[in-house]
Amino acid sequence: DQQVKQNSPSLSVQEGRISILNCDYTNSMFDYFLWYKKYPAEGPTFLISISSIKDKNEDGRFTVFLNKSAKHLSLHIVPSQPGDSAVYFCAASARRDDMRFGAGTRLTVKP
């Protein structure tokens, strides 16, 4: 049962433009949401997170938006850079130690 879904397996954008990665979840008990970035041959690394008490969290070029009523979150990268090309995983947690991940979206930023 996929509780966290990333319906777009891939996304391609031009350098300098905005990248928007989407994620949907089904479990209303999730109260903490995260985005991880993964380069080839490496493990995922934490990128940004948001608590369910907020609807937006910003860190430099990265902003995560949370819409609890729609059970939807998105990651915005502005401006996109070629070094942002990676697989991005959305994750959600209902308790401190346990995360459920989506299938990932491969982002390609073209120079």
Added chain:
Amino acid sequence: DAGVIQSPRHEVTEMGQEVTLRCKPISGHNSLFWYRQTMMRGLELLIYFNNNVPIDDSGMPEDRFSAKMPNASFSTLKIQPSEPRDSAVYFCASSPTGGRPDTQYFGPGTRLTVL
């Protein structure tokens, strides 16, 4: 800090063979997680330990899979017998006890191929 260490990095085996994946968590971290990444399902949590005790193994797919953490610095994930559908990348991650999920640090993974 060496980070989370996993071995081997690549494993190719034949169906029916036993496979053992190894993980050394970051020193001082008390929680350890095993994940499996596949194209279809992305990253799936298989099992996690807190202070060497298995807390949730509901993600372990079958009895063919078993995991142990004999001490705070070592864990194994064993598949016996292995099947082609077990082919995936297996990640180990560790975090401080009681830490938020964003404190999980992942190892580089073991790519398993079962022929």
